[in-house]
Amino acid sequence: MKGIELAAVRDKNVLQLDPRTKVLCLLLMSYVMLTGSLEGKQLYLRILLALIPFVLIMTKRKYSLALGYLCFYLFVLFGDAFVLHRMNGIINLMFVFISAIAGRFLPGIMLGYYVMTTTTVSEFIAGMERMHISQKLIIPVSVMFRYFPTIAEESNAINSAMKMRGIEFGGTNRSITAMLEYRLVPVMMSTVKIGDELSAASLTKGLGGEVKRTNLCKIGFHVQDILILLIVITCFTFHFIW
Amino acid sequence: MNHSTTSKLEVKDLINVGLFSALYIICYFGVSFMGFVPVLMLIVPLVCSIVGGIPFMLFLTKVKKFGMVTIMSVILAIAVMMTGNSWQVIPVSIVMGLAADLIMKSGNYVSKKKALLGYAVFSEWCSGIIVSMFFGFRDKYFASLRSGYGDEYINKLEAITPDWMFYVMVVLAFVGGLIGAVLGTKILKKHFTKAGIV
Numbered sequence: 001m002k003g004i005e006l007a008a009v010r011d012k013n014v015l016q017l018d019p020r021t022k023v024l025c026l027l028l029m030s031y032v033m034l035t036g037s038l039e040g041k042q043l044y045l046r047i048l049l050a051l052i053p054f055v056l057i058m059t060k061r062k063y064s065l066a067l068g069y070l071c072f073y074l075f076v077l078f079g080d081a082f083v084l085h086r087m088n089g090i091i092n093l094m095f096v097f098i099s100a101i102a103g104r105f106l107p108g109i110m111l112g113y114y115v116m117t118t119t120t121v122s123e124f125i126a127g128m129e130r131m132h133i134s135q136k137l138i139i140p141v142s143v144m145f146r147y148f149p150t151i152a153e154e155s156n157a158i159n160s161a162m163k164m165r166g167i168e169f170g171g172t173n174r175s176i177t178a179m180l181e182y183r184l185v186p187v188m189m190s191t192v193k194i195g196d197e198l199s200a201a202s203l204t205k206g207l208g209g210e211v212k213r214t215n216l217c218k219i220g221f222h223v224q225d226i227l228i229l230l231i232v233i234t235c236f237t238f239h240f241i242w
Numbered sequence: 243m244n245h246s247t248t249s250k251l252e253v254k255d256l257i258n259v260g261l262f263s264a265l266y267i268i269c270y271f272g273v274s275f276m277g278f279v280p281v282l283m284l285i286v287p288l289v290c291s292i293v294g295g296i297p298f299m300l301f302l303t304k305v306k307k308f309g310m311v312t313i314m315s316v317i318l319a320i321a322v323m324m325t326g327n328s329w330q331v332i333p334v335s336i337v338m339g340l341a342a343d344l345i346m347k348s349g350n351y352v353s354k355k356k357a358l359l360g361y362a363v364f365s366e367w368c369s370g371i372i373v374s375m376f377f378g379f380r381d382k383y384f385a386s387l388r389s390g391y392g393d394e395y396i397n398k399l400e401a402i403t404p405d406w407m408f409y410v411m412v413v414l415a416f417v418g419g420l421i422g423a424v425l426g427t428k429i430l431k432k433h434f435t436k437a438g439i440v
Contacts, residue, residue: 030324035386100278108324136251136309140317143260144267151268180293184269185433188300191261192439195304198261199254208253 014118015059019127021225022115025052028236030108041242045235046077046107052228053110060114069110076102121146126217139207143198150194151187158186251309259310262301263317269293271325280398284407287372287415291365295422298364299430302357303440308347311360315339315367327371328379334370338363358423365419369412375399376408 029049036042050073057066076099121142128138159168166172167182206213273290277283305311319335342364349356374383388396434440 027324034325035328136256136313137316139253139256140260140263140313141320143257144264144317147261147264148268151264181429184296185429187265188297189433189437189439191265191297192300192304192434195254195258195261198257202253202257208256 014061015056015224016222017056017118017228018219018221018225019119019123020131020219021221021229022119023124023127025228025232026108026111026115028232029111032235032239033108034104036239042239043077045238045242047074048231049235050074050077050107052231053107053114056114057110060118069106073102073106076106116145116149120217122215123217123219126215127219129213130219135208147191147194154187154190155183158183249307251307251313255304255307255310256313258301258304259313259317262297262304263314263321265297266294266301266314267318267321269297278395280395280402283399284402284411285414287365287368287411288418290368291415291418292422292425294365295361295419295424295426296429297426298361299357299423299426300434300440302346302351302361303430303434305346306351308343311343311346311364312336312339315342315364318367319370322371328374328383330373330379331367331370334373335367338367338369354427358420358427361423361426362416362419365415365422366412368415369408372408372411372415375403376405 029052032045032049036046050070054066054070057069079095079099124142125138128142129135162168162179162182165182167178169179202208270290270293273293274286276289277286301314315335315338318339319332322331322335323329342360345363346353346356346360349360351357373379384396384400430440
């Protein structure tokens with residue numbers, strides 16, 4: 001994930017979606033993508049749903065990313081439907097690896113990327129509060145999703161540090177336990193630190209106070225929300241009927 | 243920061259739940275990818291619980307109130323649902339999380355033995371994922387996988403998972419939980435207690 005910025009930036013010119021739309025879209029889509037079959041009628045649902053992240057990323061003006069994703073995905077999908085069953089042995093296993101991951105996870109990952117880069121934490125919290133979800137669930141979940149990119153960043157740095165010390169596959173110190181321990185422990189250390197820092201920061205933002213928080217986020221359902229929800233829910237329904 | 247004595251969950255606790263859930267999920271899912279080799283699928287619960295035990299034991303040093311472990315189990319269930327597992331994981335995970343929480347609470351969240359047992363029980367949340375490969379759920383599950391993973395993989399997987407294997411895997415998850423808890427405690431002692439972090 002190096003070089004891809006995952007922090008949310010508010011951009012007024014971009015098509016705005018309600019955070020609730022995004023979350024529901026993500027949930028339903030990954031459900032259909034991951035449990036659905038890769039052939040037959042289900043393939044059409046899959047293609048239709050795969051277009052959603054494509055369109056959304058286009059609206060973010062990341063044209064090359066969106067086009068690259070679409071081409072790669074269609075390639076994997078058709079390769080999967082027509083080629084996979086005609087192979088066997090070790091080649092089959094290898095292709096299973098690639099196509100099972102890409103075919104099922106890629107659209108979800110791309111939509112996840114879109115959601116992460118366009119939803120600020122306060123928008124997410126505002127949306128969830130409108131749905132009357134308990135703070136006890138909203139806070140951990142929003143912290144968790146913000147923490148994933150941080151872990152990726154930290155472990156990149158830790159990885160290169162460990163490479164210098166030769167703790168890697170094919171390095172001078174090849175013991176599996178050392179590889180695990182020397183990568184996990186630093187991340188755990190920073191988790192503890194970040195926990196302390198975040199709770200101090202959250203105090204200044206007024207989280208956890210007795211009074212109800214207000215916020216400036218303008219959220220609400222518009223035409224684009226209804227359109228996208230309609231597509232996703234139809235696909236979800238057909239997923240069960242077919 | 244002053245240590246409050248209320249039993250209500252504060253934002254600080256909720257933030258820790260979020261952070262450690264992220265860490266646990268990454269450890270767990272990272273390891274579970276070895277399930278792409280059919281035979282290794284059988285020991286996925288064992289190895290995942292062992293590796294997951296390391297961050298979990300650190301998490302427990304932050305847990306002083308009832309509810310934190312339960313919330314974590316709810317979050318895990320939601321995360322796992324999103325990555326395409328069937329609904330059975332939701333009730334199973336919540337029940338296991340609640341049970342683990344109760345066990346640890348009975349030791350006032352300081353007892354080492356209760357923490358050990360608590361994590362072993364907590365590790366059983368994955369039986370909610372495993373169960374979809376067995377019993378009545380079996381045929382539907384494998385049918386949905388067949389087209390994506392290829393016949394070769396599914397046939398091998400079917401051959402090595404007769405119904406009694408479910409109980410073996412559940413026991414393995416429990417054993418993995420115990421080993422993971424011991425390992426986690428050791429790592430805590432080696433790295434964190436010495437550095438004064440916990």
